[in-house]
Amino acid sequence: MGSLRMTTPRLMALRAFLDDPGQERYGLDLAVQAGLEPGTVYPILVAFETVGWLTSREEEIDVHAAGRPRRRYYQLTAAGVTAARDALAAAEKRRNARAGSRRLAW
Amino acid sequence: MVTRAMPTAGLPLLERAAVTALARLLPAGFRDRQRDEWTADLMTLASHGAAVRWRYLLAAMWTLPTLRSLVRSGRAGGPSGAVAAPVALALTARVLILGLGWPVMSWLFGVALRYVVYDVPARLEAGMTFDPKDLWPTDGVWVALTPLWIMLSLGAWAAVLGGPFLIGSLGLVATVAGPLRRGQSGRQRLTAALAGVGALAFVVGFFVLVGLFPTVLAEPGDYLISADARSGVTVGLLGVASIVFAAKARALAGRTRAALLLVGAGAVIVMLAHHVPLGVSMNIWFMD
Numbered sequence: 001m002g003s004l005r006m007t008t009p010r011l012m013a014l015r016a017f018l019d020d021p022g023q024e025r026y027g028l029d030l031a032v033q034a035g036l037e038p039g040t041v042y043p044i045l046v047a048f049e050t051v052g053w054l055t056s057r058e059e060e061i062d063v064h065a066a067g068r069p070r071r072r073y074y075q076l077t078a079a080g081v082t083a084a085r086d087a088l089a090a091a092e093k094r095r096n097a098r099a100g101s102r103r104l105a106w
Numbered sequence: 107m108v109t110r111a112m113p114t115a116g117l118p119l120l121e122r123a124a125v126t127a128l129a130r131l132l133p134a135g136f137r138d139r140q141r142d143e144w145t146a147d148l149m150t151l152a153s154h155g156a157a158v159r160w161r162y163l164l165a166a167m168w169t170l171p172t173l174r175s176l177v178r179s180g181r182a183g184g185p186s187g188a189v190a191a192p193v194a195l196a197l198t199a200r201v202l203i204l205g206l207g208w209p210v211m212s213w214l215f216g217v218a219l220r221y222v223v224y225d226v227p228a229r230l231e232a233g234m235t236f237d238p239k240d241l242w243p244t245d246g247v248w249v250a251l252t253p254l255w256i257m258l259s260l261g262a263w264a265a266v267l268g269g270p271f272l273i274g275s276l277g278l279v280a281t282v283a284g285p286l287r288r289g290q291s292g293r294q295r296l297t298a299a300l301a302g303v304g305a306l307a308f309v310v311g312f313f314v315l316v317g318l319f320p321t322v323l324a325e326p327g328d329y330l331i332s333a334d335a336r337s338g339v340t341v342g343l344l345g346v347a348s349i350v351f352a353a354k355a356r357a358l359a360g361r362t363r364a365a366l367l368l369v370g371a372g373a374v375i376v377m378l379a380h381h382v383p384l385g386v387s388m389n390i391w392f393m394d
Contacts, residue, residue, distance in 0.1 A: 027143055039164070039168075039169070040168065040169045047176050068149045070146070
């Protein structure tokens with residue numbers, strides 16, 4: 001299981017996934033829920049999938065009947081849930097530490 | 107390059123062209139997947155106006171280098187399930203794994219393993235009262251295993267005789283299993299089926315020609331078949347091809363490449379068995 005450098009958009013995506021860890025989401029749906037710019041979400045999803053935090057599957061539809069291509073649904077793995085919680089906790093800790101150091105400076 | 111057919115009629119021409127252009131900049135094994143995701147998103151955003159969709163496309167363009175780099179690094183050895191192999195590549199792998207794997211595994215289990223487990227040489231020396239290769243349960247519920255026995259026997263014969271029989275095995279798999287693979291367009295399924303039928307037609311044609319012109323072709327036909335049965339050249343070549351394919355086709359999933367390697371190694375063993383006394387004895391016992 002790999003690790004990732006955490007950026008604000010990645011943390012936003014993880015927070016959205018953790019709102020309901022068992023739910024499968026497609027890219028646009030997740031971007032909207034996370035408050036990300038639609039269109040920027042796929043590098044985040046691929047990064048998470050590459051380190052095993054997400055699994056994905058192709059939607060099972062008749063593309064001609066649906067009139068659009070298949071979507072890909074993403075879901076947190078068990079390791080992904082743990083990693084996401086750890087990453088958010090670490091980010092929260094850093095933010096608190098920064099806030100604390102500012103208070104000391106004042 | 108094989109691309110998947112997809113309905114994009116709802117997307118304006120310029121946006122469709124932009125999606126295609128962006129997708130072309132991604133690694134081949136990932137291209138179709140990402141193009142579908144972008145297209146589906148843009149179609150969902152159809153009612154939001156062109157400005158929203160172009161903003162989406164600009165954001166996708168902005169993050170494209172990151173996406174490309176992630177996909178490439180994932181392919182280079184990360185634990186990625188993100189890269190889907192192109193359909194033609196995956197189909198070729200499937201035909202090799204099943205079409206070559208069937209004869210190879212049949213030979214390994216149906217000929218070599220039985221020869222060793224039943225200690226056939228000792229039985230032959232002792233004046234074998236029954237032949238172990240005739241041992242197969244057919245009473246009562248065991249009759250359900252008959253298809254397995256047929257599969258093992260046909261597969262082993264193809265491995266031992268090689269040549270047109272192996273081509274037939276590949277053709278049969280391409281015809282039956284090729285079109286059933288998920289994630290293909292109708293055209294790709296048809297292509298797989300036609301390739302399989304073509305291989306089968308070649309084999310049938312070979313035997314029909316030999317049968318029609320026995321005075322001219324029987325001798326060279328028999329020579330071709332018996333030469334391959336002696337040397338195992340076809341199974342060896344297919345095994346090497348399978349190993350090279352596993353090494354080179356990096357867009358394939360790790361387990362697919364591992365299966366190709368195993369089948370390839372098995373095929374090389376079958377070929378070598380045609381050249382060592384023990385293997386030759388096994389084959390003679392099986393054919394006898």
